Amino acid sequence: MNARTYRLVRFVVGGLVLAGCALAFADIGNWLGVGMARTIVWPQFAPSLSALLTGGGWLAAGCIAVIVLTLCFGRVYCAMLCPLGVLMDFSAWLAGRTGKKRRLPHHPGRPWLRGAAVAICAVGLIAGTAVPLAFLDPYSVFGKIAGGTLRPLLGTANQILASTSWINPVKVSPVAWTTAGVALGLLSMVVLAAVFRGRLWCNTVCPVGAVLGLLSKHAWFRLQIADSACVGCSMCERVCPAQCIDFRNHRIDHSRCVMCLDCVTSCKRSGIHLMAGRKSQGHPAGTSGENPPLPSLKRRDVLTGLAVLPAAALGGPRPQRATHRNRRAVLPPGAGSLARFQNLCTACQLCVANCPDQVLRPSITQHGLAGFLQPYQDFDVSFCSYNCSNCSQVCPTGAILPITVEQRRLVRSGTAEFIPDLCVVKTKGTSCGACNEHCPTQAVHMVPWEKGLTIPEIDPDLCIGCGGCEFICPVRPHKAIWVNGLEVHERAKRVVLGEQNTVREAEEEFPF
Numbered sequence: 001m002n003a004r005t006y007r008l009v010r011f012v013v014g015g016l017v018l019a020g021c022a023l024a025f026a027d028i029g030n031w032l033g034v035g036m037a038r039t040i041v042w043p044q045f046a047p048s049l050s051a052l053l054t055g056g057g058w059l060a061a062g063c064i065a066v067i068v069l070t071l072c073f074g075r076v077y078c079a080m081l082c083p084l085g086v087l088m089d090f091s092a093w094l095a096g097r098t099g100k101k102r103r104l105p106h107h108p109g110r111p112w113l114r115g116a117a118v119a120i121c122a123v124g125l126i127a128g129t130a131v132p133l134a135f136l137d138p139y140s141v142f143g144k145i146a147g148g149t150l151r152p153l154l155g156t157a158n159q160i161l162a163s164t165s166w167i168n169p170v171k172v173s174p175v176a177w178t179t180a181g182v183a184l185g186l187l188s189m190v191v192l193a194a195v196f197r198g199r200l201w202c203n204t205v206c207p208v209g210a211v212l213g214l215l216s217k218h219a220w221f222r223l224q225i226a227d228s229a230c231v232g233c234s235m236c237e238r239v240c241p242a243q244c245i246d247f248r249n250h251r252i253d254h255s256r257c258v259m260c261l262d263c264v265t266s267c268k269r270s271g272i273h274l275m276a277g278r279k280s281q282g283h284p285a286g287t288s289g290e291n292p293p294l295p296s297l298k299r300r301d302v303l304t305g306l307a308v309l310p311a312a313a314l315g316g317p318r319p320q321r322a323t324h325r326n327r328r329a330v331l332p333p334g335a336g337s338l339a340r341f342q343n344l345c346t347a348c349q350l351c352v353a354n355c356p357d358q359v360l361r362p363s364i365t366q367h368g369l370a371g372f373l374q375p376y377q378d379f380d381v382s383f384c385s386y387n388c389s390n391c392s393q394v395c396p397t398g399a400i401l402p403i404t405v406e407q408r409r410l411v412r413s414g415t416a417e418f419i420p421d422l423c424v425v426k427t428k429g430t431s432c433g434a435c436n437e438h439c440p441t442q443a444v445h446m447v448p449w450e451k452g453l454t455i456p457e458i459d460p461d462l463c464i465g466c467g468g469c470e471f472i473c474p475v476r477p478h479k480a481i482w483v484n485g486l487e488v489h490e491r492a493k494r495v496v497l498g499e500q501n502t503v504r505e506a507e508e509e510f511p512f
Contacts, residue, residue, distance in 0.1 A: 003261045003264035003265050003274070004265055006261055007260075007261055007262075007265060009080075010079055010080045010260065010261075013080045013081070014079070014080040014081075014085075014086040014089065015086070017040075017080065017081055017082075017083055017086055018083050018086040018087060018090065020040040021040060021041070021083040021139075021142060021143075021146065022083070022146050022150055024036075024037045024040045024041065024350060024353065024354075025142070025143045025146035025147045025150070025151065025348075025349055025350060025353050026146050026147065026150035026151040026153075026154050026353065027353045027354065028151060028154050028155050028158060028170050028172050028353075029158075029170045030354065030356055034354060034390050034393045034394050037350065037353075037354055037394050038393070038394055038396070041062075041139070041350065041396045042061075042062040043062045043065065043066060043077070043081045044062065044081075044082075044083075044139040044396065045062070045063055045066050045077060045082075045139070045208045045211075045212070046133065046137040046138075046139055046140065046207070046208055046346065046397075047139060047140075047346065047348070047396035047397040048060055048061075048062035048063035048064075048066070048396065049063040050344055050346075050396075050397035050398055050399075051063070051396065051397060051398045052064070053398075054344060054397075054398035055398060066081070066212070067215060070212050070215040070216055070219065071215055071218060071219055071220070072219060072220050072221060073219060073220075073221045073259060074216040074219040074221065074222060074223075074254060074257060074259045075209070075212050075213065075216045075257060075258045075259050076259050077208075077212060078199070078202055078208075078209060078212065078258040078259070079258050079259045079260050082138050082139070082208070083138070083139065083142040084138035084139070084141055084142040084190065084201075085138060085199070085202060085258065087142065087145075087190065087191075087194075088190060088191075088193070088194035088198075088199060088201065088202075088241075089194070089241070089260070091190070091191045091194040091195055092194045092195055092198065092241065095194075095195040102195075102196075102198075103238050104197070104198050104237075104238060104239070104240060104241060104243050105237060105238070105243065106237050106240075106243055106244070106245055106246045106247070107243040109203065109244070109253050109255065109256050110203075110204060111255070113204050113205070114203065114204065114205075114206075114207075114209065114210035114213065115210065117136055117204070117205045117206065117207045117210055118207045118210045118211065120132045120136075121133040121136060121137075121207045125343060128339055128342055128343050128370065129342050129343065129369075129370035129371070130342065130343060130344060130345055130346050130347075130374075130399075131347075131369070131370060131371075131372055133207065133346050134345075134346040134347040134348075134372075134373065134374075135186075136205055136206060136207050137206075137207060137208060137346055138201075138202075138206055138208055138209075139208075139346075139348060140346035140347060140348040141186055141190070143347075143348035143349045143350060144179075144182060144183050144186055144347065144348070144349060144373065145183050145186050145187045145190070146349075147179075147183065147349035147352060147353060147362075148175060148179050148180050148182060148183025148184070148349075148362075149180070149183045149184060149187060151172070151175070151353065152172075152175045152180065154172075155170070155172030158170045158172070171358055172358065173358035173359075173361055173378070173381050173382065174381065176361070176362070176364060178364050179362045179364070179373065182373065194241075197243075198240070198241030198242060198243060199241045199242045199243075199256075199258055202242070202256075202258060203242055203243075203244075203256045213255035213256060214255065216254050216255060216257065217254050217255045219254065220276060221274055221275070221276055222252075222254050222257075222274070222275060223252050223254070223257060223259075223261075223263070223264070223272060223273070223274055223275070224252070224272070224273055224274075224275040225245075225247070225250040225251070225252065225271060225272050226270075226271050226272070226273060227250055229269050229270055229271035230247070230250060230269070230271035230272075231269055231271065232247060232248070233247075233267075233268075233269075234247050235263075235266045235267060235268070236263035236264075236266060236267055236271075236272050237263075238266075239262045239263060239266045240262065240263055241258065241260060241262065242256045242257055242258050242260075243256075244256035244257050245263060261274070327482065327484045327485070328414075328484055328485035328486070328487065329363060329366035329367055329376035329377070329485050330376060330377040330379075330384075330413050330414040330465055330467065330483055330484075330485035330486075331376065331377070331413055331485060331486075331489070332351060332360060332375060332377065332384075332391045332392070332400050332413070333384065333389065333391070333392065333400075333403065333408045333411040333413050333464075333489070334389070334391065334392035334395075334400040334401045334402065334403045334408070334411065335399065335400050335401075335413070335489065336401060336488070336489055337487060337488040337489065338367075338371075338485075338487045338488070339487075340399075341371075341374070341399050341400075342367065342370050342371045342374065344397050344398055344399035345371070345374045345375070345397065345399035345400075346397055346399075347362065347372070347373040347374045347375070348396070348397075349362060349373075349375070350394055350395070350396065351375055351390075351391035351394055351395055351400060352375050354390045354391065354394045355388075355390060355391055356385065356388060356390060357382045357383060357384065357385050357388065358381060358382050359377045359378060359379065359381065359382040359383055359384050359467065360375040360376070360377060360378075360391060361375065361376065361377075361378045361381070362374070362375060363375065363376045375391075376485075377413075377467055377483075377485075379467035379470040379471045379482070379483060380471075382467075382471060383466055383467040383468040383470075383471040383472075384413075384465075384466040384467055384468075385466075386408075386409060386440035386441075386464075386466060386468075387405055388405065388408070389402075389403050389404060389405050389407070389408040392408070409440075409441075409464065409492075410464070410491050410492050410494060411464060411489055411491070411492070412463065412464050412465055412486065412489060412490040412491065412492040413464065413465040413466075413485065413486060413489050414463075414465025414467075414483040414484055414485040414486055415458075415460055415463050415465060415483065415484055415486065416443065416444060416458050416460075416463050416465070416469055416470070416481055416482070416483050416484075417458075417481065417482055417483070417484050418444075418456055418457070418458050418480065418481045419478075419480050419481070420455065420480075422475050422478060422479070422480035423455060423456065423475070423480040423481075424474065424475060424480070425449060425453055425454070425455045425456075426449075426455065429451065429453070430453075431453055431454070432474070433446050433454065433456070434469075434472045434473065434474065435456050435468075435469035435470075435472060435473055435481050436456055436469075437472075438468045438469065438471075438472045439468055439469055440464075440466060440468060441462045441463065441464060441492070441495050442462065442495070443458060443459045443460070443461075443462035443463035443464070444456050444457070444458055444459075444463075444469050444481070445457055445459065456469075456481060458481075461492065461493040462492060462493055462495060463492065464492045465483050465485070465486070466483075467483050469481045469483075470482045470483050
């Protein structure tokens with residue numbers, strides 16, 4: 001494969017990755033499905049590595065495949081498999097269409113800065129929060145950008161077209177201004193950096209680029225400058241988006257090279273080649289390096305800096321009595337515990353995009369600073385379906401462990417709290433029972449009260465914290481029944497058919 005064919009493959013694969021990831025994060029109608037969304041994010045390095053460290057699974061194979069690919073050919077992942085990297089190249093290409101020539105002279109690398117980025121992410125994970133990784137990992141950053149900008153645009157377009165009866169309307173949960181602001185800020189920063197400094201992000205603050213850069217220094221196939229063929233025109237240096245080519249000294253910093261091969265196609269004298277071998281200098285000019293035998297890969301780079309241990313949840317003791325003011329946010333079923341969830345979730349928003357009930361939303365203050373933009377269940381807009389486990393099936397990092405629908409029905413992620421003084425039965429003397437009618441496990445049941453009326457009562461053993469009761473409660477502004485999240489998920493009592501509190505199995509969803 002020559003350089004021009006490789007570039008064509010890079011454009012096609014990169015375009016498919018960019019479009020697929022954008023749709024996965026902005027999917028307002030669940031068009032892709034869980035299986036396709038998982039397939040699209042399979043080669044993403046950081047979530048795959050997290051899955052490997054938390055138990056493996058087939059998602060972990062993506063991390064291993066990227067490591068092998070990098071040891072063979074360098075940072076090919078950065079060239080065509082990273083959605084943020086492809087977005088950077090696309091932004092630079094659009095800027096180049098304006099006619100203004102971009103010159104990117106060689107710039108010395110800053111390995112200490114890349115090492116600091118990895119260290120900050122590792123320290124954050126050890127401290128029990130994935131926030132640093134969430135804002136430096138390219139996959140997670142792209143997810144925030146697509147989820148906070150493209151998803152609201154698609155939702156608005158759907159509502160406009162639905163008003164003309166061309167298509168059916170799709171329910172899209174509202175996007176908080178903070179979430180949209182963060183997404184727009186990240187998008188602006190990434191685009192401006194790409195237009196004026198190429199792959200600056202990839203070679204300064206990206207932890208994935210830092211790790212793969214260490215591996216690419218030992219890649220079998222690497223770019224080399226032929227001393228006898230180079231005429232010193234500096235064309236290769238000017239087009240290199242990584243600013244890693246020093247044409248004067250005929251050197252290439254392979255730890256920063258993203259294998260775009262723009263330098264190869266721009267050289268008119270064939271003075272730069274993709275060569276096989278470990279030696280960086282002294283190869284004969286004009287050697288083709290075609291179809292060399294691949295050596296056995298004996299070198300293993302152990303990523304011990306990213307191997308972290310779960311830490312205890314941050315924060316002090318909580319009040320004994322939960323109220324509307326100090327209530328804990330409800331985690332997705334399968335999260336296990338708040339400490340574990342905050343240690344693994346990179347807030348990529350893939351679960352938010354694949355929640356059919358739109359109950360998952362990025363948190364602002366609900367999880368505290370350690371869980372900024374990590375998802376929580378917002379029962380003001382919807383509820384967690386009793387018959388759905390999509391979020392656990394699509395999570396790429398293992399922050400939400402995969403569970404079946406049957407297992408989900410027994411996961412207690414929160415407990416319902418009832419305040420009689422706010423209930424309309426007591427305040428207005430009228431019958432209601434909406435919470436009872438819409439509880440899938442009948443944990444909320446009605447008991448006799450006064451004047452022939454009945455009032456809700458909660459059986460905590462049956463409650464799974466789905467939020468159906470809170471969502472349907474008509475009391476405003478504070479609901480008479482609401483769900484308080486659990487720091488550690490529990491197992492609910494299995495409902496047995498024939499008892500008073502039974503599940504309405506004939507219904508696929510709640511009847512509202």
